[in-house]
Amino acid sequence: MLQVYQTQLRSRLMLGSARYPSPAILAEAVRAAGAEVVTVSLRRESAGERAGQAFWSLIRELGVRVLPNTAGCHSAKEAVTTAHMAREVFGTPWIKLEVIGEDDTLQPDVFGLVDAARTLCAEGFEVFPYTTEDLVVAERLLAAGCRVLMPWGAPIGSGRGLNNLFGLKALRAHFPEVPLIIDAGLGLPSHAAQALELGFDAVLINTAVAQARDPVQMAGAFALAVEAGLAARQAGPIEPRDLAAPSTPLIGTAFRG
């Protein structure tokens, strides 16, 4: 089980709810993934459309825990206000805190992120900060009161996998007790398996599932990969080495001596 704040989670796969071909496919993908946590957001609601109301009904029917985000916020102030609005609408202290610093890469503005995290943690939010693999920023976020970190694998929606293996391994090694959830940039189930093999506690996937030709099948594939990665981590993988080591015993080899 994975503990995030006071909640125990069985599944190591969290799912985003955006960019699916239809609400029905989203619902089926969540079930196929076995996801217990689904990310959601807030947007301007036009009085006539009521699109948000229909979406919220669908999510409630799924019976999952929601993790609202502050996507689209470019300052700590915007993110803090959005977090308050999300807490009221979704009825949860959880907030996936995003403060975007740069639009080409959607890289977090880590300065604004730490500021907003400090404010929100002090106000009783349970903050899941979307951050980079930077160790110093991670320290600051933990000092601000965060008990979970969500480092990126690669830029959001890029599908590139774990871009900075060295940095991510260092983060894992430096904070062995902190739940670390890879958020963003994974494209394939093998990327998710790799994240779990390296000791990350969970992954959050959106685009790789939602934009696959068959999102439901892809959600199932990610679920298998995450399970395999976790089992491999628990089984204790061997260390890579530079030279061959024969797997077949040499004693009694024919034609020798």
Added chain:
Amino acid sequence: MKILVNGAWRETRSSELARALEELGYGASVVSTAVNGEFVAASERAAIVLTDGDRLEVLAPMQGG
């Protein structure tokens, strides 16, 4: 009175936020509000008085990653 609702100018008769929301068609919706960038909880909406030119954000649940 003219206020900016989700980025578009709208005319409202009511200056009290709770009533203005009903007038704008948000009566029964699950929404969260901010006035001039500050969060206004549902329980405070009856006590908030809007003035000409105020910026009102009305947000609702939406898909997100």
